[in-house]
Structure formats: C-alpha cells, structure tokens
Amino acid sequence: MKALFIGGVAWTKPVQRPFRQNLLKSPHMQRSLTCAANHKRVKPMKRAKFALVISAAFIGLLSTAGSAFALAAVAKSAVNVRTGPSVNYTRIDTLYAGEPVNVTECKSNGWCYVQQDGPDGWVSGNYLVRANPAPTHNPDPDVNFSIYFGTGGPSFGFSIGNPPPSPVVPKVCFFNGNNYSGASFCVAAGSQNSRLTGFWNNKISSVQVQPGARVQLCRNANYRGFCQTYSSSVPSLNPFLNNDVSSFKTY
Incomplete structure (x- = not known):
C-alpha cells in the first residue's frame, strides 16, 4: 500500500497490477486463444466448400432436367x-x-x-x-369372365385376350314405291315376318339389300305361294311380287 498526502491528510489506495497483461500471458489462456483463432479460420472454409458442392449439384440437376x-x-x-x-x-x-x-x-x-x-x-x-411416338403394346391380355342365367341354369364364359369387334349385321330395307322411294322400314339380317299386317301388307315395291344379306319375299303369309330370293337390291319387284308381298325372311 502507498500513502498519498493531500491537504495534510494521508490517503491510501492499492497498487494497480497489470492483471490483463498477466492473464493474457498465462499458458491456459494462450491455448484457449489459439483454439478460438483456429475455429474462426476453419468455419468460413467449410461454408465455402459446402456452397461449392451445392452449386455443382444444382448445375448438374439443371443439365439432367434439360435433356x-x-x-x-x-x-x-x-x-x-x-x-x-x-x-x-x-x-x-x-x-x-x-x-x-x-x-x-x-x-x-x-x-x-x-x-x-x-x-x-x-x-x-x-x-x-x-416425331410420331412408337406404338405401344400392351403385354397384359384382357381377361373376360361372364355368367349367364338361363332356363337350364347358369352358364359361365371365360376368355383371355381382347374380344373381337362386334360384327356389323347387314340390313334389308323395304320401300312402298319403286326406286327406293316412299315409306320404308329396315330390318337386320336374320329377321323374318310370317304375316305382314296393316299398311305394309301387299305394299312393298322395291328392296335394298346390303352386302352380305339376302331376302326371300313370298306372296302369301307363312312363306307360301310364289316366293323369290334376292341377294342384291331390287329397284322394282317383278309383277308377281310388286305390291303383293305378305311375308318375308332375311338371312
């Protein structure tokens, strides 16, 4: 302790030691400061390397997406x-x-x-x-399964593969006038009428037969009397059938 005389009064105060300088010079503090300095130098380098890797990956992703x-x-x-x-x-x-x-x-x-x-x-x-895309092929065939309930009991159907398209059934059309004029009606091949009634009895004068179909015309009901079969269209029936048809069958 040192005494300081001011106005005849003695004042004392402690000696200020260079504590900060001594603390910084201690071995423990030197090791701590060295580690802190190394840590500060390493972290920015790691961040830079990480950013570089991310940028390269992003550029590669863009290149891949472009192609x-x-x-x-x-x-x-x-x-x-x-x-x-x-x-x-x-x-x-x-x-x-x-x-x-x-x-x-x-x-x-x-x-x-x-x-x-x-x-x-x-x-x-x-x-x-x-460019036209290459036609795609479905390697998996369709499987079809069906059940039909009839008078003789249930029956089952089973098939593999796409079902064939439904066949187009040809038609036969009947006209009241010659050259396919006037009133008309059409039936699918396989239809028949054993007795025409009403307006159409004895009123058919021309017939259109689509390819693949045939028609038999008869003067009397139940396919009796004079009959004739046609496999193509007839613009005017012969005198024995013109306006004198009472039954027909189509095939």
Whole structure:
C-alpha cells in the first residue's frame, strides 16, 4: 500500500497490477486463444466448400432436367443450324428431311434449340415437326369372365385376350314405291315376318339389300305361294311380287 498526502491528510489506495497483461500471458489462456483463432479460420472454409458442392449439384440437376424434358422432332425439309435464334447468326450445320432431333427450348420468334448427332444449335421451328411416338403394346391380355342365367341354369364364359369387334349385321330395307322411294322400314339380317299386317301388307315395291344379306319375299303369309330370293337390291319387284308381298325372311 502507498500513502498519498493531500491537504495534510494521508490517503491510501492499492497498487494497480497489470492483471490483463498477466492473464493474457498465462499458458491456459494462450491455448484457449489459439483454439478460438483456429475455429474462426476453419468455419468460413467449410461454408465455402459446402456452397461449392451445392452449386455443382444444382448445375448438374439443371443439365439432367434439360435433356429429360426434350421433345423428339424431325426435320420436315433441309434447314440450317445456327449459333443463335435468327438468320443473323452463323450457320454451323444443316439438317435434312427426316433427320431426328431433340428440341430443348423455343423462343417467342419461333426458333428452337435442338440437340442432334452433329453440332447442337438453333433452327427455325417452321422446319420441324413432332416425331410420331412408337406404338405401344400392351403385354397384359384382357381377361373376360361372364355368367349367364338361363332356363337350364347358369352358364359361365371365360376368355383371355381382347374380344373381337362386334360384327356389323347387314340390313334389308323395304320401300312402298319403286326406286327406293316412299315409306320404308329396315330390318337386320336374320329377321323374318310370317304375316305382314296393316299398311305394309301387299305394299312393298322395291328392296335394298346390303352386302352380305339376302331376302326371300313370298306372296302369301307363312312363306307360301310364289316366293323369290334376292341377294342384291331390287329397284322394282317383278309383277308377281310388286305390291303383293305378305311375308318375308332375311338371312
């Protein structure tokens, strides 16, 4: 302790030791400061490396997406491939009719960027047409199962594969006038009428027979009397049947 005389009065105060300097010079503090400095130097480097990895991955993802969403097309006729999207750019190649390309981008002026076997570049979209997709084949055949309840009990049906299209049943049409004029009605092949009644009894004058069908016309009911079979259209029936048909069968 040191005494300080001020106005005849003795004042005392402790000696100020260089505590901060001594603390910083201690071995323990030196090790702590060294670790802290190393930590500060390492962390920014790690962040930079992480950002670089993320950027590279993002660029790779964009490149993959660009090729994954390319549209297949072919050249309609000969067209120049250029370094930019207009005729003002340098020609670097020529596409010929039928050559396949992948379109990855199109501008508002109609020019598209294409990838091909030769140099990639820009071509006018007016010379491109979308490629026809390859026909798809369904390897799994359809399985059809049916149940029919009839008078003799239930019956079952089972088939593998697509069912064939329903056959088109030809028709036979009857007309009241010659040359297929006047009132008419049509029936599917296989229909028959053993007794025409009302307006149509003895009123048929011409018949249209579609390909694959036949018709038998008879003067009397129940397919009796004079009958004649036709396998093609008749614009005017013979005198024995004209306006004198009472029954018919179609095949």
